[in-house]
Amino acid sequence: MGLIKRFLFALTCAVVTGSCLAGCSSSPKPILGDVGEVTLSKGINLSALEDKNKPSSYLNKEETYTNIASKGFDHIRLPVDFRNYANDEGEVKKSFYRRLDKIINLANNAGLAVMLDFHGWYDLNVSKGDAKLFLDIWKDVAEHYKDYSNLLLFELINEPHTTEGGDLNMSTLTALQTAAIENIREISPERTVVVATAEWNGPWTLKNFNLTEFDNIIVAVHSYEPMDFTHQGFAWMETEDVKLELTDEMIEELDKQLKLIVDFTNRTGMKVVLNEFGLNTGGHISDEDMHRYLSHITAFAEENGIAWTYWEYNAGFGVFEPDHLGSAKGEWRENVLDALLNPTDSE
Ligand code: BGC
Secondary structure, eight states: OHHHHHHHHHHHHHHOOOOOOTTTTTSOOOSSSEETTEEOOEEEEOOSTTSTTSOOGGGGOHHHHHHHHHTTOOEEEEEEOGGGGBOTTOOBOHHHHHHHHHHHHHHHHTTOEEEEEEOOOTTOOGGGTHHHHHHHHHHHHHHHTTTSOTTEEEEOOSSOOSSTTOOOOHHHHHHHHHHHHHHHHHHOTTOOEEEEOHHHHOGGGGGGOOOOSOSSEEEEEEOOOSHHHHTTTOTTTTOTTOOOOOOHHHHHHHHHHHHHHHHHHHHHOOEEEEEEOOOOOSSSSOHHHHHHHHHHHHHHHHHHTOEEEESOSSSTTOSEEESSTTOSOEEEOHHHHHHHHSOOOOO
16 A cells, blocks of 8 residues: 555655745634534544554553643544444444444543544445445444534545545545435434545645535545655655655645645635644654654644644654553653644744
């Protein structure tokens, strides 16, 4: 997945136009404020349940959520690959719901909203009949959580695309997400739903985004621009030997993507969340570059009223370093945390 994603980002960013940020910082505008009854601004992705091999016991610990809330974060995003826990009829196992209920309640009780994200179905192919299972799972999830408060949000799909066997372009994606929203709203009319843009939640596809007829919707985009910089030093990306310092040109590339979000919200008035961005925090990139890159994004988001969710809590991009894999105990990476929470400059 990583290499294809990396290639696509590079390819797409090469054709994105527009580099000027003039005007973006001069007119702060709340994009995500109250959504339903919930205010969203700063959050963290808790990666684990999208991959059966990832350590996940930290998700069961109250300390994880109180730790996050104590720093001023207001939401978490919980990636889950529901296919690992559902049967062919889309019924999610009771035992998994028991676990998920506990996680959502722990987060909500700590004051954190939860974006429940159906993550990882990268070869979802509508023309091969996958839509039925996808929609059935969401109906089952909506039914199970219909009495939960607005502190629970549903995010329909993560990083849809047309490679890796998937066939979700903007048109098939719009049809799929429309059907899912209609089904969910029949069961749970007030539920806030987070929808994806095409091409891996690419901000560059916002210009073609056409799912505009529903209320209480948030559009999710991701940006790891430039991928070469943010994803350096990982074996899974085959970038162990890459050593890149952050340059002004890289910041300009990043700004092109961030500006697309502001253009879109100005044009449509829709709410957008940047619910994945981040970089390798494991020591490969200098503290100074990490801080500059991340605080550039969070300063821009603050100036323009954009909500964000950092990828991720405690693994390769982690803002928190656990004592050991899966542990709820550990220490914040203060440099990363400071860049996220105390942005000083988006220039
Ligand atoms: C993927 C992760 C990956 C992250 C950054 C997420 O969408 O699920 O596996 O580490 O993006 O590339």
